[in-house]
Amino acid sequence: MEMKSIGGAAPLYRQVSGALKEEILRGVYPVGSLLPTEIQLRERFGVSRHTVREALRLLREGGLVASRRGSGTVVTPPSTEASDVHRVMSVSDLLAFAAGTHFDIEAIDTVAIDTALARATGLARGEEWLEVRGRRLDTDGAPLCRTVYYINRAFAAVGRMLPRHNGPIFPLIEDMFGQSIEQVHQQITATLVGPELAAGLDVAVGSAALEVRRTYVTAEDETAQVTINIHPAERFQHAMTMRRIDA
Amino acid sequence: MEMKSIGGAAPLYRQVSGALKEEILRGVYPVGSLLPTEIQLRERFGVSRHTVREALRLLREGGLVASRRGSGTVVTPPSTEASDVHRVMSVSDLLAFAAGTHFDIEAIDTVAIDTALARATGLARGEEWLEVRGRRLDTDGAPLCRTVYYINRAFAAVGRMLPRHNGPIFPLIEDMFGQSIEQVHQQITATLVGPELAAGLDVAVGSAALEVRRTYVTAEDETAQVTINIHPAERFQHAMTMRRIDA
DNA sequence: TCCATTTATTTGTCCGTACAAATATAGGAC
């Protein structure tokens, strides 16, 4: 069967890739089996080896197959790592922890969760948590966002490491306490900037800001940490790309 | 400067990619700037255009740059990693399409994307898209959010089905046109409510709102649909739970 | 000065060739 690039049709390499993907998904090539070799595919589709290799590269990118020189191209099992916490961490996290930004700690206290804090954090009233307040600053000292961490007292020892730590906190909790963070609940809302925030973030009172709250939950369904970030809307968007992965 | 493949060294294309990546990360090419053209890189590194393109492909895979024919290769802001569309589709989507809510269409037009719309939607200026404006109403008629859909003209026929359709649009595109939505890019920002929005949503002018923009991209890298939802902050939070799945 | 058209630029797609490198297979000796 020969394929040609028709006006308006997809490029040849996408057509070849699509045909192979459809065959994989309907079981012509079960997991573990080999696809035809590049030379066989070239003959079957009547295209160049370059085009075949581009098609196979798309299948590899989609996690459907894996190629090795001398061995061939094998169909791989569906990947289930798509929801790994590290993978779906938002741009705000990446930006926040980019090299050169610095978390400027303003206060570290043990606080009792009152009614207002319970509403703001989702934590139960009456409990005591370690509260770390500060601003994340860019390399030039400009404020990026205001951040408050609430850390479960069971893991409060990580507080000591914060002054010289620039990355996320939850891996510290995992390392020091052998805990595994299994879920991160994220909530985003819009808020208006009041006088205190305005001063600390160099924006006008009354302007809009994004408030991002994340609750980190262990394998034992225990909340280890809550973070609240407030970003001026004029300087920040929360972006995310979701890709479809078919099992 | 010329590079050669030395025994034990990385392939040329990886060396070129690494050199460019290092320059990007240390600020030689800031976000938004253009990399040298393929021809310039070929001359600089003394390698073939194939090798240069392989190097740039690695940079694209890493999310560092984006290339377009006729334009060149631009350095991109850091971007998030993937998750399954169906897995992590947000609660807001589920709520929006919950049984009982109704999308009240106010206008359906074909619009040309001007400069302001290009900025708001991310679509290319001059193109024509089907624009569907309206509000999503709760069971008791209370407005939940203001929604605008931009639908690629190639799929505009789905517009006819909207008046009696309450779910998401992209499955309609998939069903009617045999297309597969592979990626959804989501961006969330905060905005202030102006007079027009305030009237339609029963909130005060000057209050805060969340603006959620989603871009639905097919397997052929074509944008099928863009939706923009504006939610009053006092009544809406964007929530999401990410789970760790170990293979 | 603005706009439409033309031209130039740049990347995308497709073809081909050649050799390297990793792996699988075949064959012979013990």
Next chain:
DNA sequence: GTCCTATATTTGTACGGACAAATAAATGGA
């Protein structure tokens, strides 16, 4: 039957060329 070596197979890397397609820049006329 096992082990070692040689050969074959298959993908990876690198080169070159050509034309298409999208975008940007230049040009000319109103």
